[in-house]
Amino acid sequence: MDAEDLRRAVTRIAHEIVERNHGLDGVVLVGLQTGGVPLARRLADALARVEGVDVPVGTVDASFYRDDIGLRPVMPTAVTDIPVDLTGRVVVLVDDVLFTGRTVRAALDALNDYGRPRAVQLAVMVDRGHRELPIRPDYVGKNLPTRRDEVVDVRDDGVDVGEKRR
Amino acid sequence: MTATHLLSVADLGADGIEEVLRVSDSFVEVSERAMPKVPALRGKTVVSLFFEESTRTRLSFEAAAKRLSADTMNFSVSTSSVSKGESLRDTVQTIDAMGVDALIVRHSSAGVPWQVASWVDCSVVNAGDGWHEHPTQALLDCFTIQKELGSVAGLRIAVVGDIKHSRVARSNVLAFTMLGAEVTLVAPPTLLPPSLDGWPVAVSTDLDAVLPKADVVYLLRIQAERQSEALLPSLREYTARYGLTRDRARMLSDDALVMHPGPMNRGVEIAADVADLPRSTVTRQVANGVAVRMAVLFLLLGATPK
Numbered sequence: 001m002d003a004e005d006l007r008r009a010v011t012r013i014a015h016e017i018v019e020r021n022h023g024l025d026g027v028v029l030v031g032l033q034t035g036g037v038p039l040a041r042r043l044a045d046a047l048a049r050v051e052g053v054d055v056p057v058g059t060v061d062a063s064f065y066r067d068d069i070g071l072r073p074v075m076p077t078a079v080t081d082i083p084v085d086l087t088g089r090v091v092v093l094v095d096d097v098l099f100t101g102r103t104v105r106a107a108l109d110a111l112n113d114y115g116r117p118r119a120v121q122l123a124v125m126v127d128r129g130h131r132e133l134p135i136r137p138d139y140v141g142k143n144l145p146t147r148r149d150e151v152v153d154v155r156d157d158g159v160d161v162g163e164k165r166r
Numbered sequence: 167m168t169a170t171h172l173l174s175v176a177d178l179g180a181d182g183i184e185e186v187l188r189v190s191d192s193f194v195e196v197s198e199r200a201m202p203k204v205p206a207l208r209g210k211t212v213v214s215l216f217f218e219e220s221t222r223t224r225l226s227f228e229a230a231a232k233r234l235s236a237d238t239m240n241f242s243v244s245t246s247s248v249s250k251g252e253s254l255r256d257t258v259q260t261i262d263a264m265g266v267d268a269l270i271v272r273h274s275s276a277g278v279p280w281q282v283a284s285w286v287d288c289s290v291v292n293a294g295d296g297w298h299e300h301p302t303q304a305l306l307d308c309f310t311i312q313k314e315l316g317s318v319a320g321l322r323i324a325v326v327g328d329i330k331h332s333r334v335a336r337s338n339v340l341a342f343t344m345l346g347a348e349v350t351l352v353a354p355p356t357l358l359p360p361s362l363d364g365w366p367v368a369v370s371t372d373l374d375a376v377l378p379k380a381d382v383v384y385l386l387r388i389q390a391e392r393q394s395e396a397l398l399p400s401l402r403e404y405t406a407r408y409g410l411t412r413d414r415a416r417m418l419s420d421d422a423l424v425m426h427p428g429p430m431n432r433g434v435e436i437a438a439d440v441a442d443l444p445r446s447t448v449t450r451q452v453a454n455g456v457a458v459r460m461a462v463l464f465l466l467l468g469a470t471p472k
Contacts, residue, residue, distance in 0.1 A: 061192065064204035064234075069468045076192040113201040 014046035035096030086115035230459035319346035327386030
């Protein structure tokens with residue numbers, strides 16, 4: 001995917017969010033630290049263009065909810081910022097790459113501590129497969145079959161698949 | 167923090183202190199929300215082992231452990247086998263054998279946390295040893311200064327009062343200077359340690375000269391229990407020369423902070439109404455203390471695989 005493909009995918013996902021929720025009433029975007037945060041902001045901009053509505057954008061760092069604490073190094077990268085009470089809202093959780101699903105599971109637990117959303121939906125730019133939990137995205141930029149040991153990198157100017165650095 | 171214990175701030179170094187402060191930011195956010203608890207240390211057991219009385223430090227560690235979902239157990243000397251004559255080593259090894267993950271140790275003798283750390287497999291946190299160190303107090307004070315003034319580096323910090331008997335002074339001077347602050351100790355000569363060799367500080371006996379230039383005035387508690395040693399002519403004379411009275415507080419620059427580790431002797435080292443000024447951080451220090459201790463426990467027990 002190059003920068004243009006990425007831009008088109010963001011616009012399409014924005015339209016899908018509006019269509020699925022019959023507008024943007026009660027919709028909140030929450031970007032997962034770190035890769036989901038810029039993507040959530042881009043989606044918010046796209047939603048503003050499509051519907052003329054500014055939706056609230058938050059960020060969540062799910063480190064303290066991970067299931068691999070003690071198994072591998074876990075360090076928070078940023079302070080969670082949820083600007084509104086999530087109770088009764090539709091939360092669109094945004095991440096750049098969906099892989100095992102474990103980070104999303106941790107984020108779902110974290111979101112619960114900020115209120116009880118009416119629904120949580122998941123938007124990802126790349127679904128690379130290899131799920132280890134029953135989690136599926138509602139909005140996908142691109143399905144990208146990968147090997148487990150490959151690395152997927154989503155930046156503003158496109159998506160790269162590379163070998164894991166050793 | 168890759169270490170298994172927190173015994174002295176010196177072990178952390180400037181990088182380690184900054185790591186604790188960075189992670190503390192995340193725990194302030196956790197502490198402020200409607201559900202101030204995360205599951206990060208589920209299944210871990212934290213035991214506080216206090217051989218000296220304490221309210222704030224003990225409760226602060228307990229709150230920190232509980233907000234991380236760790237289980238907490240309390241040990242108090244008066245109801246334990248220590249009162250039957252059990253040795254420190256046997257007491258500590260008995261608790262360790264129950265499968266605990268961290269011991270929070272306070273003792274009236276310097277060095278006890280090091281000794282305890284050599285006997286056990288779990289993590290040990292020094293919560294105050296004699297006149298020696300109180301590292302989490304120093305960390306929460308650095309965190310408070312950073313939150314209020316942006317950074318510790320380059321600040322002029324006056325530490326005022328009973329330096330000689332103060333573990334807070336020792337840990338804080340280490341931490342403040344490691345982070346690049348200029349520290350001046352202000353105290354009557356009888357309340358200074360016998361030697362200040364190796365302390366990267368200036369010393370003054372003239373509080374009035376130091377105050378106008380200070381960014382932070384850090385007041386230490388005058389320990390009334392030391393009065394029998396006749397180190398001070400009287401508390402009233404101490405207040406006259408070294409107390410932060412209302413008149414002296416007016417000499418401070420507009421955004422200078424007044425800090426105190428508690429418990430305060432209002433009317434001795436700090437005037438009652440000075441303690442309640444907006445520039446006094448005493449209660450903010452306590453609130454920050456929980457977040458900083460959460461960061462310490464998370465870094466010791468959660469962040470790195472054992």
